[in-house]
Amino acid sequence: MTESLNVTVDRRDGLAVIYTEGYINNQGGEEIARVAYKLIEEGFRVLLLNLGGTKIVNSIGISILIEIIEKMIEIDGRLGFCCLTPTIEKTFHIMGLAQYAPIFSDESTAVAQLRS
Amino acid sequence: MARDAVMREVTLALPMVPEMEIEASKTATAIAESMRMSPDRIDEVRMAVVEACINALEHSRATDREVYVTFEVLGEAAPEKLRITVRDTGVGFSPADLAEPTIEEKLKSQRKRGWGLKIIRGLMDEVEIHSGSEGTTVVMSKLR
Numbered sequence: 084m085t086e087s088l089n090v091t092v093d094r095r096d097g098l099a100v101i102y103t104e105g106y107i108n109n110q111g112g113e114e115i116a117r118v119a120y121k122l123i124e125e126g127f128r129v130l131l132l133n134l135g136g137t138k139i140v141n142s143i144g145i146s147i148l149i150e151i152i153e154k155m156i157e158i159d160g161r162l163g164f165c166c167l168t169p170t171i172e173k174t175f176h177i178m179g180l181a182q183y184a185p186i187f188s189d190e191s192t193a194v195a196q197l198r199s
Numbered sequence: 200m201a202r203d204a205v206m207r208e209v210t211l212a213l214p215m216v217p218e219m220e221i222e223a224s225k226t227a228t229a230i231a232e233s234m235r236m237s238p239d240r241i242d243e244v245r246m247a248v249v250e251a252c253i254n255a256l257e258h259s260r261a262t263d264r265e266v267y268v269t270f271e272v273l274g275e276a277a278p279e280k281l282r283i284t285v286r287d288t289g290v291g292f293s294p295a296d297l298a299e300p301t302i303e304e305k306l307k308s309q310r311k312r313g314w315g316l317k318i319i320r321g322l323m324d325e326v327e328i329h330s331g332s333e334g335t336t337v338v339m340s341k342l343r
Contacts, residue, residue, distance in 0.1 A: 177321035179302030
């Protein structure tokens with residue numbers, strides 16, 4: 084029954100892109116947080132979460148993403164999301180996440196905007 | 200009402216184990232696809248089912264450790280609406296006593312969770328919650 088999450092990272096000159104593939108539940112959210120906090124420790128202050136490989140999330144997983152947003156605010160960093168399914172994007176809007184972490188339709192736009 | 204005639208009904212009794220919500224979401228997808236619901240609307244149904252099941256799993260404290268999920272295809276000549284009932288036999292709660300979560304409050308709070316009902320209400324067309332000492336029932340519908 085297990086739906087695991089794979090997380091990979093692309094480090095690019097001050098900005099890191101975190102790619103997810105699979106279900107973002109509590110374990111998935113914790114794995115993303117672990118990776119994000121490691122990147123922050125490495126000195127990255129701009130993170131992009133590319134959820135293109137994730138078709139389903141749950142509110143417990145999203146709650147952990149809110150912890151990452153809180154951390155980014157605390158360190159005066161920037162976090163964005165890109166490549167969301169319409170339902171995940173709608174859910175993030177329902178929860179108000181987009182006010183604190185912008186949502187972009189594609190990765191290149193997201194990288195350009197987050198760097199600017 | 201004639202338009203609420205039940206054309207097809209499926210009930211699952213799911214054990215309260217991690218990721219049982221995925222099984223419910225797979226059934227929701229199959230039934231919604233059979234109704235020719237659009238992919239985006241199917242995704243919304245799927246996510247609402249996941250949230251309702253997780254709420255039962257996390258909060259119900261049901262001694263039978265099961266969640267009952269009923270899918271009803273409603274319509275007369277053709278499917279018009281999917282109604283999903285998620286029921287547990289737990290301790291219940293008072294929906295009126297639950298404050299609606301906001302991102303501003305959650306960013307300041309230690310407790311970031313508590314979004315399930317808000318998400319369900321935002322994704323489904325109709326939502327009713329009945330809760331008492333015999334458990335909680337969430338009834339949610341989506342037009343095709």
